[in-house]
Amino acid sequence: MVEKLKIWRGGKRLIGNSRKEAPTTLCDSSTLQLFDPSDSSTPRLFDSSTFRLWTFLLLLAPLLVGISGGFRFIDLWLTRDQQGQYYFERGDYRAAAERFEDPFRKGAAYYRAGDFAQAIDWFARVNNPNAQYNLANSYARLGEYELALENYDAVLDSLPGWQEAKENRALVDSLLKKPGKEEEPPPPGAPALKADEIQFDDKGKKGEKGEVEMEKLTDEQLAEMWMRRLQTSPADFMRIKFVLQAAKTDRRKNE
Template sequence: MSADFHFMRPWLLVSLVLPVAVLWLSSRSGDVRNQWKVIIAPHLLDRLVVDVTEGPSIRPSWVLAGILTVGILAAAGPAWERERPPFVEDTAPLIIAVDLSPTMDAIDVTPSRLERAKLKIHDVIASRNGARTGIIAYAGSAHLVLPLTEDASLIETYIDALATRIMPVSGKDTAKALKLAEDMLAQESATGTILFITDGVEQTAFEAFKQNTGSGIVVLGVGTAEGGPVKTPDKGFLSEGGNRVLAKLDVDGLQNLHRLTGADVATATADDTDIRWVSQRIRSNFAEKKATEGDRWRDMGWWLVVPVVVALALSFRRGWVVRTGVFLLALRLLSPGDAGAAEFTDMWLTPDQQGRLAFERGDFAGAASHFSDLMWRGVSFYRAGKFADAVDAFASVDTAESWYDQGNAFLHLSRFEEAVAAFGKALDKRKDWPDAQANLVIAERLLEAQKDKEQEEQQDPNEKPDSVQFDDKGKKGKEGQIDIAEQTSEMWMKNLQVSPADLMARKFSLEIQKRKP
């Protein structure tokens, strides 16, 4: 904090000469001898002036100088931390690395560790409100299941298909999964988080965790310390030497991982406590990274309003002003409805400050009604789900950010053509903006899909043929042969039924073959 402390408007500190001048003028005005020495002879002045040794402990000039000093410091804008962007939760990417080693089939948690892990992943996806998520599967090797995508239904389809049998290499190599996740996040402009869902991390992978500095790591352990037998879907219980394999959650290893590498570690719970913990870690990792990379500082000067108010209270005399003020304030606050409290708030906070307080409380609709800043009003409408109003607010500002935000709102409204135009405007004003480029591609694909759907709907499948003719001569039919070789590859692909699990198994196996020298 001390290294980052600075004033956002340091030139206002020049005004600190004002309280010094007040104290100097006050000292001169309090010197009676100095005031009358040019009028009364010195030998008479000594007889006429009465020195007052006792007086008030707090002089009005001191109070005024203190108020001016604190007010100037507040206006100069003291700051020591960066402000978090308004779309933090919407843009934080997440890579989920799922352990598919054989021990994940253990049944110490019902129905099994892997099935419990799938349920937890579904809950994580549901809590992210469409934020981009990627999936990695790993055992003795690591493979990409899905790149970062906002399509929750696609993610859930492939998550349901995960199974330990699809991995081409047995064992567990968490370091390879971490390397693959880091390579994926290295291509992103936003800082991301890697979530490992596993029943243990091997000691040999600790060094890889220590070397990670670019992204946050969260580990969610699945299983129990007592362990349970490993039951495979098709071969029954896994056994070695005639004895069933009893797999235990490596609690000590996870604790050592946290202690030695600083990775956030927790174990899966029966309720959603672990999901809320994971979601909080994802937001915190993103916010902490943004705090070091952002270009907007949080103005903390408004906190100095409190000592100014206290100092002003000392300027009252004999208490009657205080009593009258408290009485009038009580009447205002007790007036019917919220008008009294609203007027009292208007006395001390600007509309934008009131909007910011409502925004941080999660009252986005209320924040939009207060903000005079059009960008923040648009952000509030966007968070409240009022995307049309958000577009209207953003449209009044001609910046790259406003066009980008308009594009996001248009996507929610399924107005893809306007979204494409908005993202194009954003790129015109800010060249090579990765977020705008990525969203432009998404908008173009959605627009193309929308047009294709409209063309299909225009074609009536129930349209009657122009004419129907019967071949009476060929009533008996004609025997013929079909050469299978003449069938095209497209026909084969249409008749080929492959489950997502089989597709991933073949894909992973081919990747292993390509990696071999």
């Protein structure tokens, strides 16, 4: 399964110390084909049996003392970070982010909630490579590729062997249009596709030809199309790259 964006995420094991290992387990996300470590990379605030006990009590409390009493019960028996973990493990990331006090955990919860601007704000408050790696991922998800590259570089200065950071950096760099860079001509033997024709090869099978009015697409739409096509084969990736370049060149000539 093609995996998506890698991030050190809150809820199970959080890294706030001198841990140097890079993550290896992947899980799903969206948009960019970057790597995303699993929740097992973050320290738990209590073990699974204790968590089940508190979950039962939290569900039972409103029935015993009313809704307002239930909230007093939570505040009395659980810390804000424990409350955040409770909501995080239920998949309510927005509620988790509002309860976490630890900045790294807040950043992880906001990231999972899709609020990358807030994730950036909180990851930036933590001074370690893990937080900076997530900061780079958050910038990438917002399309701030130059800032993402700066943070990936800083991470790799500290941990040069972090393979996922290297691969994420390479992908973001490929999405960033360098100022003043000449557009690359198609390599010898590349298919001669016009700007309004795109063909896709699904694992070696001949694809059907589709028509796309490229000149009517904005730069943002072209970029989004390009990123969606990263899930196709490498050959298709290069075809699309050349098609998009040709389309943008035609648009400039017509302006």
